[in-house]
Amino acid sequence: MANQQVVAADQAPVAARPADEQINLKKRIRPFEVLIQGFLFFSGAVSIITSIAIVVVLGKEALLFFSTPTWHELRDQNNSLVSLATDIETDATTLKIPAGTEVKIPLNGKIRLDNEMMRVTAFEGDTITVERGLEDSPQVAHKAGAIIEEEGDKVSVVEFLTGTKWQPHVGEFGVLALVSATLTISLIAMAVALPLGVGAAVYLSEYASESVRNKLKPILEVLAGVPTVVYGYFALTFVTPILQGLLGKETLGIYNMLSAGLVMGIMILPTVASMSEDALRAVPRALREAAFGLGSTKLETSTRIVLPAGISGIVAAFILGISRAVGETMIVAIAAGARPYFTFNPFEAAETMTGHIVRISTGDLSYGTIDYDSLFAIGLTLFLMTLVLNIVSRQVATWLREEYD
Amino acid sequence: MQRTRNLLFAVVALTLVVALVAAPGHSTKTAKAQEPGTLLEVAAAAGNFTILLAAVDAAGLTDTLNGEGPYTLFAPSDEVFAALPEATVAALLSDTALLTEILTYHVVPGTVMAADVMGMDGQSATTVEGESINISIKEDKVVLDGNAEVVTPDVVASNGVIHVIDGILVPLVDVDPLLTEGDIVTAGSSTVFPLSTVMAQRFEEGGYTGTITVDSVGTGAGFERFCVNGETDISNASRPIKQEEADSCAALATPRTPVEFRVGTDALAVTVNPALECVSDLTIEQLAQVYSAVVTNWNEINPDCGDVPIALFSPGTDSGTFDYFVEAIFAKDETPLLAANPQLSEDDNVLVQGVEGNPGGIGYFGYAYYTANASALKILNINGVTPDFETAESGEYPLSRPLFIYSASEILAEKAQVADFINFYLTNVDDEIGAVGYFPASNASISVAKLNLYIALYAAMQ
Numbered sequence: 062m063a064n065q066q067v068v069a070a071d072q073a074p075v076a077a078r079p080a081d082e083q084i085n086l087k088k089r090i091r092p093f094e095v096l097i098q099g100f101l102f103f104s105g106a107v108s109i110i111t112s113i114a115i116v117v118v119l120g121k122e123a124l125l126f127f128s129t130p131t132w133h134e135l136r137d138q139n140n141s142l143v144s145l146a147t148d149i150e151t152d153a154t155t156l157k158i159p160a161g162t163e164v165k166i167p168l169n170g171k172i173r174l175d176n177e178m179m180r181v182t183a184f185e186g187d188t189i190t191v192e193r194g195l196e197d198s199p200q201v202a203h204k205a206g207a208i209i210e211e212e213g214d215k216v217s218v219v220e221f222l223t224g225t226k227w228q229p230h231v232g233e234f235g236v237l238a239l240v241s242a243t244l245t246i247s248l249i250a251m252a253v254a255l256p257l258g259v260g261a262a263v264y265l266s267e268y269a270s271e272s273v274r275n276k277l278k279p280i281l282e283v284l285a286g287v288p289t290v291v292y293g294y295f296a297l298t299f300v301t302p303i304l305q306g307l308l309g310k311e312t313l314g315i316y317n318m319l320s321a322g323l324v325m326g327i328m329i330l331p332t333v334a335s336m337s338e339d340a341l342r343a344v345p346r347a348l349r350e351a352a353f354g355l356g357s358t359k360l361e362t363s364t365r366i367v368l369p370a371g372i373s374g375i376v377a378a379f380i381l382g383i384s385r386a387v388g389e390t391m392i393v394a395i396a397a398g399a400r401p402y403f404t405f406n407p408f409e410a411a412e413t414m415t416g417h418i419v420r421i422s423t424g425d426l427s428y429g430t431i432d433y434d435s436l437f438a439i440g441l442t443l444f445l446m447t448l449v450l451n452i453v454s455r456q457v458a459t460w461l462r463e464e465y466d
Numbered sequence: 467m468q469r470t471r472n473l474l475f476a477v478v479a480l481t482l483v484v485a486l487v488a489a490p491g492h493s494t495k496t497a498k499a500q501e502p503g504t505l506l507e508v509a510a511a512a513g514n515f516t517i518l519l520a521a522v523d524a525a526g527l528t529d530t531l532n533g534e535g536p537y538t539l540f541a542p543s544d545e546v547f548a549a550l551p552e553a554t555v556a557a558l559l560s561d562t563a564l565l566t567e568i569l570t571y572h573v574v575p576g577t578v579m580a581a582d583v584m585g586m587d588g589q590s591a592t593t594v595e596g597e598s599i600n601i602s603i604k605e606d607k608v609v610l611d612g613n614a615e616v617v618t619p620d621v622v623a624s625n626g627v628i629h630v631i632d633g634i635l636v637p638l639v640d641v642d643p644l645l646t647e648g649d650i651v652t653a654g655s656s657t658v659f660p661l662s663t664v665m666a667q668r669f670e671e672g673g674y675t676g677t678i679t680v681d682s683v684g685t686g687a688g689f690e691r692f693c694v695n696g697e698t699d700i701s702n703a704s705r706p707i708k709q710e711e712a713d714s715c716a717a718l719a720t721p722r723t724p725v726e727f728r729v730g731t732d733a734l735a736v737t738v739n740p741a742l743e744c745v746s747d748l749t750i751e752q753l754a755q756v757y758s759a760v761v762t763n764w765n766e767i768n769p770d771c772g773d774v775p776i777a778l779f780s781p782g783t784d785s786g787t788f789d790y791f792v793e794a795i796f797a798k799d800e801t802p803l804l805a806a807n808p809q810l811s812e813d814d815n816v817l818v819q820g821v822e823g824n825p826g827g828i829g830y831f832g833y834a835y836y837t838a839n840a841s842a843l844k845i846l847n848i849n850g851v852t853p854d855f856e857t858a859e860s861g862e863y864p865l866s867r868p869l870f871i872y873s874a875s876e877i878l879a880e881k882a883q884v885a886d887f888i889n890f891y892l893t894n895v896d897d898e899i900g901a902v903g904y905f906p907a908s909n910a911s912i913s914v915a916k917l918n919l920y921i922a923l924y925a926a927m928q
Contacts, residue, residue, distance in 0.1 A: 141799070
């Protein structure tokens, strides 16, 4: 009806035109349509642009991290700190260190006093000759007792990716200490979420009657709406004491990865269950009927026919669950402990990548320090991990997909 | 002990007054026999008022105080002045008018004996300077302006009477929070945080209508906001400001000159899990061994403990508590502590829960967090000393430290509400600090803080 009207309206002016004038076949510009299209495009673009911007920022700061030298305190033969022996004035170029201190200072190397950087031009006995106020650092007077720092090496990517100690204040930047906890907790979470989630999905899709399913599914999805901070305190104040009672306080400290992992499993359970259930429901009804027709029991139909048919959706749910577990912050910040520690023992306290970022950035972190930049390096690693998981999940889903219709 | 002595003084003074009134003839004879000199002569003879006398001389008040009077002089002894930082003394002596104001605030016209004052709780006495001193009676002791206690009353002179006090009186005007407006932004030490929160609350209950924010971010972060970003008015600190922080303050677009106010004393509480009955005392050396993971099992400290691995908990590296611990235990070298990989958190509650939940847990934090969780934790003696009010104040407990709030003279000059709040804070902090869980600063320290505030405000008015 509507189409006909439009055609009729268009025909009227054409008929009125003189015969020799050509008909304008160009698309008419409809401003409102353009506006709508622009807005829809913008909506889609926002998320893409934001993602790109985040990657750029992460990459830029992470690059700074790998290109900034570390600073560490100068130490003498007894491994004690070396400090200034006498006060120095704003324009003095020689420093005294305590007599009898044996210390290695590279010529032309950089040292730092408070925030002022200096270049060592000569070093003899207990006197260091320096060039002051390098790189626009404030050239000020320093008091005796100020601790001297020297410039160390940059953190290499290999060191970052293979080191097993994360102690920024001591110059140890091995991200594996954080990755190990992230992986351990995520694996525990998946060990909980996968069997329970798939079990729930099979029940809802194959066994439950329509009316039960319609009631149960929304309730299950409510779990997904519980704020993660609530889960965090649930882990710390409810699950951990129970686990301590079962395993003994000697085995399990108050902060441990086990409790955080279990509760995280509960948290992602609805996601896994709901997505798997959708995948199972999408399996054509004809397959089930054929199985029943051949004399299969309900169990046989579910496990031999429906599950294999829906496996690509279940794998996708599994990978999405892992992505959520890897990125989850609040539960681990509250319940998993507050020290980076390379271990896969779930009874230990260890900090995940997200937990570490949160703890460090809530304290005093000056812009431009290596600690600050290190957060972006962790963030980038985390981003890459979830990106890889997502790509793998898409690949696996495509690979396992079975077409029936 | 002191209480008894003060009571004794009061009784003696009372007897004297009664004797004076009852038998004037007799008392004249006694007075003649002693022949006390003028106020200043009596003070000079006592020997421990040299700085006060020098100040009186510098302010040109010698003749006045040697004159007819009669005057009542509240005299801080040399020990009180010795607590003054050099900068404060220099500022005082460089300005005669300022010095005169401060000194005349210590003088009340007429002869007021201790016994007369005993009945004046909650009242005030107008000084020669013009402002009045608030009088309160606490445990039979006369306390002036909240922070100066009369330690030796009724030293009689020919032209008046001297009462020796343990603080300096500062002619700050009483603050009425009702009349204070404008916002105040504070941030800093998590240790000072509970105290500042209580003071802010009390200020608001007094009728203050502006907004006061108190953020708990750690001393270092507090100074960063104060000196690098210049966004806070008051910085809470559990250690004195560092030179480089003061340098940053001076390098701001509108430079800031930090002014320090001591508000109390904290003792670091070293606590273990209550189940750990075998340990009740650690030496500083043992504490260093434990926190550098040289010792990793409690049976290495005491064989009776059995096999209990040590679980270390420590405040985060940005907290003043961490800085202080590293300074006191590891001679400023944080590496051994951090290499031991303790669980670090800026949130003291995380530490309390950690120690409570691990059988071998050990943690340290401000005393307030211990008192708030005393039932869940066991506090250790350090070098055989139990932390309490006496040992913290005397410094006998090795892990006690001062608590400060900082502002800047420029802020005090510009924002009246900040000066009002600090004034209010210093005047009332002793009423609240015990309940928060810390130990009050000595009267001398509080009077130094008040003096700093007064000098800053005085300079702003010029």
